[in-house]
Amino acid sequence: MIQPTPKAILISVGGSPKPVVVSLNQQRPEYICFFVSEATKDSTEKEILPNLDFQPRHWDWIITPNAEGLSECYREITDRLPSILQKWGINNDELVVDYTGGTKTMSVAITLATVEVSTGYAYVGGVERSKDGVGVVLNGKEKMCFFENPWNEIAFMSRKEASILFNKGRYAAASAIFDKIEGKVNINHKPFIKIMKKMSDGYNLWDQFKHNEARNILYSCRDIIKTYSIGDKKVDNLVTVLIQNIDFLDKLKGNDELKHYDLIANAMRRAELENKYDDAVARLYRVIEAIAHYRLQSAYQINSTNVKDVQIPESIRNDYITKYKDNRENRIKLGMFASYLLLEKLNDHLGNSFFTVYEKEIRGLLAIRNSSILAHGFDSVRPETYERLLNIILSFSETKKEDLPQFPVLEI
Structure with missing residues (x-):
């Protein structure tokens, strides 16, 4: 239930000022904004304000050019109300909208225009009406009705x-x-x-x-x-x-092995939630590289960004120094392929698994990745390319999908 003494009221005014006076005298707001038509604006100063039993701090009005035009009424309120509330320093939770008076169109418009900015609504009903209960409320039989803003629903x-x-x-x-x-x-x-x-x-x-x-x-x-x-x-x-x-x-935190789990899961979200297969494959490429770098570090204490000469088997040492040594920094840096080749030469299971599927599967998929817009070309990656690369990575790295972090599915 809204408070019956709001700080500010936006109230529609029709041909009968009495219900408006009843509503305002009961609610006694500090600020009043009247929503009127050309035909009813005079009654605001002549019949409503003089009959209030309190003195509002300030009042203003919004005049609709057409009391029967829904769009005109709605537009006038949404154009004028924000500046009036700002001038008065009124927050949304301090405004109540009263749709007692005015045409039916004005009542609909004032409700539609304020459903996102008011704390609630008010209306003057009655315990007795003319015409056997279906006419207007009889003077002296008015009753205030208060309603919460339907925004909760x-x-x-x-x-x-x-x-x-x-x-x-x-x-x-x-x-x-x-x-x-x-x-x-x-x-x-x-x-x-x-x-x-x-x-x-x-x-x-x-x-x-x-x-x-x-x-x-x-x-x-x-x-x-x-x-x-x-x-x-x-x-x-x-x-x-x-x-x-x-x-x-x-x-x-501090566990590099889990980083590739997180990166795979991120790639899956890009592909399966957003259909961004180029982004997904770019991440999977990094996964392939990260898995090799982690194995080199964890199993052989080889830092892929600073490989020592003695850590490289003699059969490929000179070739690696020639190809991969950064002369400016004076250290050997290994990318994806060189890392797996080194693992293979070290007779590592991961390196052997990688090259078991490299020529048959991975090489062609990486060629597609290299021609994508996020690598070196302008082609888009197809869903089946992503799916094949994902399954290959999960297989040769012996990673299970159920071990990957899964974000929640909201059902609220």
Whole structure:
């Protein structure tokens, strides 16, 4: 229920000023904005203001050029109301809209134009009407009716829209919608919407590889969201995934092996949520390289950006020095192919697995990647290229899909 003593009122005025006077005298706002037509504006100064039993701090009016034109009424309100509220220093949660007077068109327009900026609505009804109860309210029998802004119900559909965007990998867009909803729903709904926005921001940071920032935000969301999971299976499922994700981010810090898991998952989101196959394949190329670099470091203490001569088998040492030594920095740096070749020469299982499928599968796929717009060409990557490369990487690196971090699916 809205407060019956709002700070500001936008009220429509029709041919009968009495209900408007009743409404204002009961609500006693500090600021009044009258929505009038050319035919009713005179009654504002002659019949309404003189009959108020209080003195408003300020009043103004919005005059519609056509009381029967929905578009004209709507446009006039949306054009004029923001500047009036700004002049008075009125926030959205301090405005009540009263659609008692005016034409039916004016009542519809004043409601449509303010559904995103008012805290609620008011209307003068009555306990007795003329014409056996179907006419106008009898003088002295007026009754104030107050209604919350229907944004609490409208927000349900907006929450669905935000959830769809989140589930499509558009985390920043989902956050923006949650932010918009939060500013309009009543105070009871605000905490949940606010935490959904914050969570969306956290996953947006993670999606940009800003893992530490993402972890801090998601960790701060965990316990708050958990309080909403009691009796709500969908939120409970969200909490389960959120806890798993936070655990993954905790383990990711300082664990280079998990970085390629995160990168594969990111590539899958680009492809399977956004249909961005060029972006996905670019990430998968980096995955192939990262897996080799990690194996060199973890198994042989070989830093791929600074390989020592003695770490290279004699059979390929001179060739590697000639091809891969950066004379300016005086160190050997290895890219993807050279890293796997070194692993093969070290008789490493990963290197052997890579070359088992390289000529038959990987080489052709990498040629397609190299001709893509995000590499060295102007061609687009097809879905089947992404799928083949993903499956090959999972196979030769012995990575299981179920071990990859999975972002939650929102169902709120």
